[in-house]
Amino acid sequence: MKAFRFLHAADLHLDTPFSGMSGVPDRLRGLLRESTFAAFDRLVRLAIEEAVDFVVISGDIYDASDSSLRAQLRLREGWDKLGEHGIPVYMIRGNHDPLSGRRLRLALPGHVYEFGPRAESVTAVRRHDGEPVAVLTGTSYPTPAVHDNLALQYRREPGSVLYHIGLLHGNVDGQEGHDAYAPCSLRDLEASGYDYWALGHIHKRQILCESPWVVYPGNIQGRSLKETGPKGCYLVDVAENGEARLTFRRLDQVLWMESRLSIDGLTTEEAWKGSVEEWLDELREAEPGRITVARLTFTGRGPLHTLLQSGPEAAELLQELRRQESGRLEEAGFAAADAGGLMPGEGIVWPAGFKLETGVELDREGLMAEDSFLGELFRLGERTSAEPEYVDELVRAALAPLSDNRQLRRLLQEQDPEAKQDLLRRAEELAAALLNEDTPFPREGRGAS
Template sequence: MIPFRFIHAADLHLDSKFAGMKGLSDIIRQHLRESTFIALRHLIEVAIVEQVDFIVISGDVYDAADSSLRAHLSLQAAFEELGSHGIHIYVIHGNHDPLDGPRLQIKDADHVHVFGPEVESYRARRRTDQREVAVVSGISYPTSKVTENTALKFRREDESTLFHIAILHANVDGDPVHETYSPCTRKELESSGYDYWALGHIHQRRVIQEYPHIVYAGNIQGRSVKETGPKGCYVVEVSEDASLQLTFHELDHVRYVREEMSIDGIHDIEEWRMRVEEKVDNIRILRPDQMSIVRWIITGRSSIHRTLESGHVARELEDELRRREIARAESGQFGGLVWSESISLHSGIEIDRSELMREDHFLGEMLRLAEKVDQHDELTKELLDKALAPLMSNRVIRGMLNETSEQERREWLERAGELGAMLLLDKASDGGRK
């Protein structure tokens, strides 16, 4: 097999909106909007520096509902620059940029290949000597909601020794966090005969399987606190013996992080404030060229939990931290911005759980039930379903609840347990436990 190198990228979502952000100043909001374009710029730089032969993009290049002239011009300029370096681009459309939507028209060019509503195949060549190295097949979404299994349309009919790549925007094995568009299974992809499945739609990168490789590249720029961690693309090197080496390259300019901070051993609110501020400085040092958007997760047990539970102290610190970052941005210091998205309490009061669980009273029974919930997923689901059932009749609330993850709902249950324990202990201290 002729060795070659390509990039697998997906879900660029150029110029798309950032979700769930509060308190932003206009200048920081504009900085956020720039991030998808900067990530695209980083993608081009990686392609040129790594001297790849071609790029595959697995759908959702932009959001049709928010497509802009700037996104169109930026994409066109990016493709032209890549073409000047002899790099070909193979693109499919996904559920956010379907063929029947208000699409950005990608200019026809010899080095840009946009797939239609049925599986098409192209022969990719090595950039340096134009030798054929791979067969690249793909299919675009004709509409925004494709519920059929389009993976079944891919079949390797070419018996040549060329490496076969399939580009698909799909939900493999029913990931519950994303819409079940183009649903398929790992076994179906494995049996198709392709060497590499370049997947899009799921924004968390992962290698589902090796040989054949079934890979989600994730998106190139996180857009909400649900999309934490580094975002980017894979550079895939195919050797003469058909072995693969995947190297992840970070492209994101704004990074979402969940930063845990324990209140164990902290018994003074001012000390807690100082600890949070120290963590802000550490994040700034760790990512001096990026903007970080942080959800603070407060864990542990301490007497200050009661004060934090009231909410006003946390809100005051959020506001102060945001004011400081706005001031930095207004002075032109965008590198190392640390925006506090929210402060989420997962902490509790200082109690001897083991002792209380042995006692025969309502609090002890509640703590014993909480322990069972932690150990049994089915019991957790049952309790959550019962608790949320009265709210599901409201269409708006039902829509919001359907967008939450199982992890978020578990956190609600844990928080309710801690709040219940605190209220029961307060009542017991007032009138004695019954």
């Protein structure tokens, strides 16, 4: 077998609308809307720079079945650039861009191969010498919802010594958070005899198995705070002995993230404000040339808890930080990517919102030593927390009035032991706050957005 290199990407979701974010200036909103295209441009550039033999894309190229003409034109532009360098593309369609899409599509160039509604195989070759190196098998979604186990259609060609790659857009082993389309098991994929499963549909990057390789590259660009962390694709080098080496390469222009900041040790508003600004500077330095959209959760205990929970300070600081970042956005001139595919200048950090999970200062040991109602309450909580079955019983009894609501009942059933311990601790703190006339009612989870 000859050594070769390919690029595996999935879930491009070109032209995602990015709705639902409040307080975002028009310029930033435009950059968010453009970010999926920017990531795709970097994918094309990466394939050319790394001189890959071919590119595989495992579904959901578009964000909607009736894809915009703009998305189609930008996609065709990328295909043409790859064609100029002799790089073929093998692609399947997923639930967001099925073959049944209503809008007429631009014709695909000859070097782009789109798999049909039934599993079919083609042979890929090395670009520089035309030597066959891999058998690629794929199937596209004919309609938006496919509930059949498509993996059962994939079987290795008997006697073939070529590397076998399966393109599949589906849900392996019922992963939560995504529709159960084209459901299959890891065992199904292992039984196929294939060497590499180029998966799509799950937006979280993960390698489920290394023998054979079963790989979700995730989407190339995060689109909300549900899709946090670096996004990109895998560059795959296959050696002559069939062993593969995977390298994750970032493509995202916008990084979405959740972050936490403790108020422990902070005693003044000025110290708190300085801590938040320092957090923003660190994020800006960590991601130069990118836009970071971050939601900050305040944790810990201290005298600032009362101020943050009851006053307007968190909302006012958020508004001021957004005003400052809007100014940086204008000054930085984030208008076009440089030769490396990043925006020029320092990074931009947009605070998407604040969440408050702080607590009052409590001297637990001192309270448990008191001969008082609170002392007895905390001693009871300490004894209960040491026995998981007592925690389960207490939480179940306390939340019984909510059990008539089906959704709440399901959420309560899904609570793990750690979450139940957290509920117990919150109840103790709430009782302490309510019994202390100097402390206002604490609103857990309150925040600004």
